[in-house]
Each structure stands twice: as structure tokens, then as C-alpha cells.
Amino acid sequence: xxxxxxxxxxxxxxxxxxxxxxxxxxxxxxxxxxxxxxxxxxxxxxxxxxxxxxxxxxxxxxxxxxxxxxxxxxxxxxxxxxxxxxxxxxxxxxxxxxxxxxxxxxxxxxxxxxxxxxxxxxxxxxxxxxxxxxxxxxxxxxxxxxxxxxxxxxxxxxxxxxxxxxxxxxxxxxxxxxxxxxxxxxxxxxxxxxxxxxxxxxxxxxxxxxxxxxxxxxxxxxxxxxxxxxxxxxxxxxxxxxxxxxxxxxxxxxxxxxxxxxxxxxxxxxxxxxxxxxxxxxxxxxxxxxxxxxxxxxxxxxxxxxxxxxxxxxxxxxxxxxxxxxxxxxxxxxxxxxxxxxxxxxxxxxxxxxxxxxxxxxxxxxxxxxxxxxxxxxxxxxxxxxxxxxxxxxxxxxxxxxxxxxxxxxxxxxxxxxxxxxxxxxxxxxxxxxxxxxxxxxxxxxxxxxxxxxxxxxxxxxxxxxxxxxxxxxxxxxxxxxxxxxxxxxxxxxxxxxxxxxxxxxxxxxxxxxxxxxxxxxxxxxxxxxxxxxxxxxxxxxxxxxxxxxxxxxxxxxxxxxxxxxxxxxxxxxxxxxxxxxxxxxxxxxxxxxxxxxxxxxxxxxxxxxxxxxxxxxxxxxxx
Numbered sequence: 077x078x079x080x081x082x083x084x085x086x087x088x089x090x091x092x093x094x095x096x097x098x099x100x101x102x103x104x105x106x107x108x109x110x111x112x113x114x115x116x117x118x119x120x121x122x123x124x125x126x127x128x129x130x131x132x133x134x135x136x137x138x139x140x141x142x143x144x145x146x147x148x149x150x151x152x153x154x155x156x157x158x159x160x161x162x163x164x165x166x167x168x169x170x171x172x173x174x175x176x177x178x179x180x181x182x183x184x185x186x187x188x189x190x191x192x193x194x195x196x197x198x199x200x201x202x203x204x205x206x207x208x209x210x211x212x213x214x215x216x217x218x219x220x221x222x223x224x225x226x227x228x229x230x231x232x233x234x235x236x237x238x239x240x241x242x243x244x245x246x247x248x249x250x251x252x253x254x255x256x257x258x259x260x261x262x263x264x265x266x267x268x269x270x271x272x273x274x275x276x277x278x279x280x281x282x283x284x285x286x287x288x289x290x291x292x293x294x295x296x297x298x299x300x301x302x303x304x305x306x307x308x309x310x311x312x313x314x315x316x317x318x319x320x321x322x323x324x325x326x327x328x329x330x331x332x333x334x335x336x337x338x339x340x341x342x343x344x345x346x347x348x349x350x351x352x353x354x355x356x357x358x359x360x361x362x363x364x365x366x367x368x369x370x371x372x373x374x375x376x377x378x379x380x381x382x383x384x385x386x387x388x389x390x391x392x393x394x395x396x397x398x399x400x401x402x403x404x405x406x407x408x409x410x411x412x413x414x415x416x417x418x419x420x421x422x423x424x425x426x427x428x429x430x431x432x433x434x435x436x437x438x439x440x441x442x443x444x445x446x447x448x449x450x451x452x453x454x455x456x457x458x459x460x461x462x463x464x465x466x467x468x469x470x471x472x473x474x475x476x477x478x479x480x481x482x483x484x485x486x487x488x489x490x491x492x493x494x495x496x497x498x499x500x501x502x503x504x505x506x507x508x509x510x511x512x513x514x515x516x517x518x519x520x521x522x523x524x525x526x527x528x529x530x531x532x533x534x535x536x537x538x539x540x541x542x543x544x545x546x547x548x549x550x551x552x553x554x555x556x557x558x559x560x561x562x563x564x565x566x567x568x569x570x571x572x573x574x575x576x577x578x579x580x581x582x583x584x585x586x587x588x589x590x591x592x593x594x595x596x597x598x599x600x601x602x603x604x605x606x607x608x609x610x611x612x613x614x615x616x617x618x619x620x621x622x623x624x625x626x627x628x629x630x631x632x633x634x635x636x637x638x639x640x641x642x643x644x645x646x647x648x649x650x651x652x653x654x655x656x657x658x659x660x661x662x663x664x665x666x667x668x669x670x671x672x673x674x675x676x677x678x679x680x681x682x683x684x685x686x687x688x689x690x691x692x693x694x695x696x697x698x699x700x
Contacts, residue, residue: 081106084181087134091154092675093201101195110182114174121172127161129182130202136178140170149682150175159202162188227319227333228312230348231341235332237262240276240300244288247279247299257281258330258342261303274338277303280330309334310343317395320348324360324402327409363406369470372410373477379403380654383441387651393643394615397438404434404480408447409530411474415467422467423460424452427531431487435527436597437613438643441650442589442660445472445480446487446522448494450535455497464495487522498535502542509546512556520557524601527612540610548608557605558695561598562688566681567591588646589662596639596684599691603627606695614639626694631687638683645673 085106088094094102110129114120114136121127123143131138133155140149140157149170151157161168162185192199237260238250247259261277279299287293287302308326310319312335323331329345345361359378366372382403386396408428416422431446433439449468451460468489476482489495496504505523508516524543528536547553567586586592600614600621609620615636622632649668650660666674 084109087154088132090671091132092671093195093198095671096197096201097191097195101191105183105187105191108184108187110184112180112182114178114180116174116176116178118174119171120174120178120180121158121161121168121170123168123171125168127158127166127168128185129158130156130162130185130188131158131172132156132181132183134179134181137175138178138180139173139175141173142170156202159188163202226312227310227314227316227343228335228340230316230319230343231333233341235260235339235341237275237339238299239264240298240303242299243296244284244293244299244302245295248284251281251284256342257344260332260339260342261299263300273307273309273332273334275307275332276300277305278307278330278332278342279303282329307332311335312340316348317391317398319343321395321398321402323348324399325405327364327406360403360406363403363410366410367414369411369414369474369477372407372474373479376477376479379479380441380660383647384651384654387647393640393647394437394613396647397433397436397440397643398613400441400443401430401434401437401439404439404443405430405529407475407478407480408471411471411478412467412530414474415470418470419463419466423463424454425532426451426464426467427533427535428471428489428529429526429536430529431522431526433525435525435612438593438597440647441654442662443480444483445475446483447472447475447489447529448487448523448526449489449496450501450528450532450539451495451497452532453497453499457492461492465490465492468495485522498538501539505539505543506546509543509550509553512553517556517560520560521598521601524605525597525612537610540612544605544608544610547605554602554606555695558599558602558691561595561602562692564590564595564598565688566595566684568678568681568685585663585665587663588642588649592642592681592684593639593646595688596635596642599684599687600635600639602691602695628690631690634683635687638680638687641676641680642684645669645677 081103085099085102088102088105089099094105097105109132111134116136120131120138133151133153135153138151138155138157140151157170157172158168160170166185188202192202233256236250236254236256238247240261240263250259251257258278258280260275261279262274263276266276277300279302283302283304288297293302308322308328309332310322312333314322319331319333323329323343323345331343332339333341333343359375359382362375363372366375379400383396383400386399391399408430412428427450429435429448429450431448433443434446449464451464472482472488472490482488487494508519508523512520524547526536526539528534597614600617603621603626604611604617607617607621607624607626609617609624611617611620618632618636618639621627627635645664646662649664650662653660669677
């Protein structure tokens with residue numbers, strides 16, 4: 077009898093919430109347990125009946141059901157049920173049946189109540205459902221000051237402004253007197269418009285060197301002639317990490333901050349460098365100073381350092397994905413400039429497209445390159461093809477040297493198939509959308525996430541507008557890509573156990589990208605196309621999807637939490653591999669996961685499974 081009790085106590089100690097309790101408490105619980113056996117198909121709890129026990133599955137599988145008979149959850153060894161009824165007037169809220177022959181431990185209500193009263197961790201666990209637990213898990217990743225501090229906290233003084241009629245000499249004097257490095261320029265003659273900021277340009281100390289002194293302009297030159305009129309702006313409610321990413325992405329060192337259209341200050345790059353995350357900032361700045369592919373390749377090792385530093389600083393997955401994407405974009409931008417130095421100015425204008433995870437701002441350290449070219453309408457392959465053949469080869473070879481592996485599917489700018497004018501790209505997408513053949517559906521998982529990196533990036537925006545307008549109401553296309561998005565399923569078996577990969581070196585592991593974040597991104601993309609959003613990032617798409625009312629209430633936040641948790645577990649384990657000197661990948665061995673991770677991964681995968689079931693229903697041919 078003593079050995080049997082010890083075995084039960086050992087079993088409980090491996091499962092939440094019992095694994096948080098002292099051994100003497102576990103011993104007390106074990107002595108008070110009752111054991112019940114149910115044959116497969118037998119009813120354990122009926123809706124509305126009185127309940128006086130907490131049930132713990134020892135072996136077998138239990139199905140929890142909604143009142144209408146729909147399956148709500150499958151429970152296996154270590155899972156609890158009945159606690160919601162104990163907490164709500166002792167009435168069963170979710171009926172339960174034994175799916176297979178099942179053995180359960182029954183904990184009396186008196187012991188359950190005492191545990192809730194005396195042990196906060198136990199109470200926290202049983203008082204929330206899987207969705208709430210997932211929300212709590214996600215909340216633990218959002219403690220970084222980069223993700224919780226607003227950019228306005230960096231402002232230390234009021235903004236300095238001059239009119240556009242003032243001379244550059246006056247600007248220089250004001251910069252010196254006010255001890256600032258940038259001044260905003262206003263136009264007193266301009267009529268204010270509701271959607272325009274309260275200034276017309278910016279001039280910096282660097283502008284005085286490059287635009288005035290270097291050009292030999294006289295001191296009485298009006299500042300309006302040398303100011304930068306297309307100014308990158310940010311709202312005062314934005315977070316510090318958003319300011320960092322905006323400055324990195326646009327390669328600017330001064331960022332005016334607005335409140336209700338009016339500038340309240342200017343954040344400088346040095347402000348953020350002093351504040352946090354110096355590594356990624358300095359790397360991007362250093363990338364633009366390199367003068368050869370070899371020098372850029374020498375920097376590539378620092379990308380992993382930036383990644384692990386962001387992880388250690390507690391950044392969330394959205395910030396890490398954005399920062400890694402900005403670094404990748406910076407390599408592309410610098411390589412494009414070096415290619416032009418090598419082969420001369422381009423014969424026609426171009427835009428380099430980033431595709432896939434980089435376009436979504438969700439790139440991590442385990443990635444390949446997916447890119448393409450938009451070319452000016454004047455492009456003639458016979459006249460200009462050789463130049464862009466050399467240009468794209470230089471670009472893709474350079475990216476490979478910097479750690480961005482060649483795309484196995486040849487989705488790269490070196491492939492003539494992916495060098496098109498804007499009108500040709502529009503025709504291509506129109507064909508994919510209007511005639512969704514298997515190859516078109518395969519392309520949709522890559523090409524429908526696109527963004528302009530350098531060159532005429534406005535062409536990328538025009539293409540995104542075309543795609544969103546064309547796809548939104550195309551019933552057949554939405555049904556086809558929805559079906560295609562169901563090809564990758566979460567790694568949960570019928571009995572809610574993890575289904576392991578069986579692919580040689582990564583045997584008995586879970587690929588968190590292929591079975592988690594990728595299918596989530598796929599189904600979010602489908603809803604995003606149906607909503608007509610131009611957003612590329614999965615989290616930004618979810619905001620638009622929720623606003624469009626496409627999902628049932630509460631499903632949008634659930635998807636956001638699932639994406640965040642799956643991403644951050646993937647990120648953390650890659651950082652662990654890097655620290656151990658192991659080449660990181662997307663696979664994770666459940667044996668190396670904490671119980672916290674295993675439990676919440678199951679919750680996240682369940683959210684994904686339910687979301688795929690809804691996708692199948694919403695975009696089925698009969699429903700549409």
C-alpha cells in the first residue's frame with residue numbers, strides 16, 4: 077500500500093498544478109484520493125448535476141463537451157476536469173465521457189478548497205481556462221522596457237523650430253545656441269490641413285555639412301532650399317522599440333514625435349542607443365559603412381549576437397522578428413548600393429522586393445532568402461537583361477555570404493521568372509487569384525507576403541493595393557487558399573499527445589515553424605486577404621481582421637497569444653542553441669522543454685487546431 081501511494085505521489089509531482097506543491101502536501105493529497113474506473117463510452121459527469129470532486133486523469137482519454145454536445149477538449153494523463161463546476165455552485169459546467177477505458181483520481185471538494193485557499197499557484201491554475209493560461213504565459217514575455225516604455229519618455233526638451241525663410245547661417249547659430257542637432261522648419265504661409273503635421277521639413281547639422289558647405293552655398297541661402305521635406309514621423313504613444321525600428325528601417329538619425337499633429341520633440345539615434353539594445357542599432361549602422369561583400373560577410377556573425385541579446389533583454393517575438401528583418405533589409409540595401417558601384421547606375425529604375433518572413437517582419441536567425449525585382453515599365457530584356465542578371469547575382473550571392481541561404485525553390489531575383497515590371501506583376505497576381513491552380517496556391521504562401529526594401533518602394537505599395545483589392549471578394553480563390561492553408565496541422569494526436577517528426581536527424585522532435593508558426597501565419601493571411609488588409613505582419617493583420625469582424629468574438633486575441641507563445645518558445649530555444657555553440661534550427665525536443673512550456677504549447681496548438689477548423693468552415697465552397 078505504501079509503495080502504491082508513493083507511485084501516485086510521484087505521478088502527481090510531474091503535472092501542473094501539483095508540481096508546485098511541497099512533498100508533504102502531495103502526500104496529504106495522495107492519502108485522500110479515491111480511484112474510479114470508467115469503460116470507454118461511459119458517462120463520467122452530466123451537465124448540471126452536483127459535483128463534489130476534482131478529477132485527475134491517470135490513464136485513458138476523457139472528452140469534455142459543451143452543452144450542445146460539441147467536443148470541447150480531449151484530456152489525457154495528468155489533465156484535470158471538474159474544477160470549473162467546483163468553483164461555480166457545485167454544478168457540472170462541461171459534461172465528461174470516457175473516450176477509452178479510463179482511470180481517474182477523485183480529489184474531495186474539502187481538500188480541493190483547502191489547496192485553493194493555502195496555495196496561490198494551485199488556485200491560479202484551476203481558476204483559469206486554457207486560453208487564460210496562454211494569455212498569462214504570453215504576458216511573461218512582455219516585461220522588456222523596450223516594449224513597455226513609450227517613445228515620449230525619451231524626450232528631454234521642447235522642439236526647436238524656424239521658418240523656411242531663415243538663412244542657413246541662422247540655422248547654424250541656432251543649433252549652437254540651443255545645443256541641438258536638428259531643427260524643424262515651418263511655413264507661416266501654408267494653410268493647415270487636418271492630415272498634415274505642423275511643420276514642412278527638417279534640417280540637421282549633417283545637412284549643413286553635406287548640402288551647404290560641401291556644395292559651397294552662401295550663408296544667406298534660405299533653409300527651405302536645403303531642408304528635407306519628406307520627414308519620417310512617429311506618434312507620441314508609440315513604444316521605444318517602434319521608434320528604434322522606424323529609424324533603422326528608414327536609415328534616419330532624427331525622428332520627430334507628434335501629439336495631435338504637433339511636434340513635441342525629436343528623438344535622436346543616440347537617445348535610443350543610450351536607452352537600450354545597442355547591439356542591433358550599432359550593427360545596422362555598421363552595415364552601411366562596409367565597402368565590400370567580404371566586409372559585410374565579416375559582420376554576419378554579429379546577427380546571432382544581436383538575436384541572443386534581444387532574447388536576454390526580454391523582447392517579445394514581434395520586436396525580435398522586426399529587428400532581424402531590419403538587419404536583413406540593411407544587408408540588401410547595402411549590397412544593392414555595392415552592386416551599382418560594381419556595374420554602374422541601373423539602365424532603368426527598380427524595386428527590390430522582400431518576400432516571406434522578412435516582408436512580414438517575422439524573420440529569425442534560421443532563414444533563407446526570398447526576393448524578387450519590380451522593374452520600370454521601360455524594361456526591355458534584350459537591352460537591360462544582362463545588367464539585372466549581374467545585379468541580382470551579386471545581390472543573392474552577397475546575401476548567401478552574409479548567412480542568408482539560397483532559396484531551395486529558386487524564389488530569388490536571380491530567377492528571370494521573378495524579374496517583372498509592375499504591370500507584369502499585376503497580371504501575374506491577377507492570374508493566380510482568378511485561376512488558383514496548384515502552383516499558384518504554392519506561390520501564394522510566399523508572394524502574398526511582400527514588401528519593398530529599396531529602390532522605388534512605392535511600386536510595392538501599389539502592388540499590395542492591387543492584390544488586396546483583387547483578392548478580397550474572389551470567393552473561389554479564398555476557398556482554395558483556405559484549403560491550402562490546412563496542409564500543415566499542429567502536432568497534436570487524437571489523444572492530445574505531441575506527434576513527433578520522423579525525419580532522420582530531427583527524429584522525435586517538433587518543428588515549431590512547420591507545425592506551429594507557419595500554419596498560423598497561413599491562416600491569418602487568408603483572413604487578411606478576405607478583410608482586404610494591406611498589412612504584412614501577422615499581428616498587424618490580426619488587428620485588421622478583428623476590426624473587420626471576420627472572426628468569432630475572442631478568437632482574434634487567442635490567435636495573437638498562440639502566435640506569440642509559439643514564436644517565443646522557438647526563439648528561446650534557438651538562443652539556447654546559439655549559446656551552446658550548436659547551429660540553431662526550428663526543432664525542439666519535448667523532453668528538453670519545461671513543464672510550463674509543454675502545457676502552454678498544447679494550449680497554443682489547440683488554439684491553432686480550432687482556428688483551422690473555423691477556417692475550413694468559413695471558406696468552404698458551400699459556405700461561400
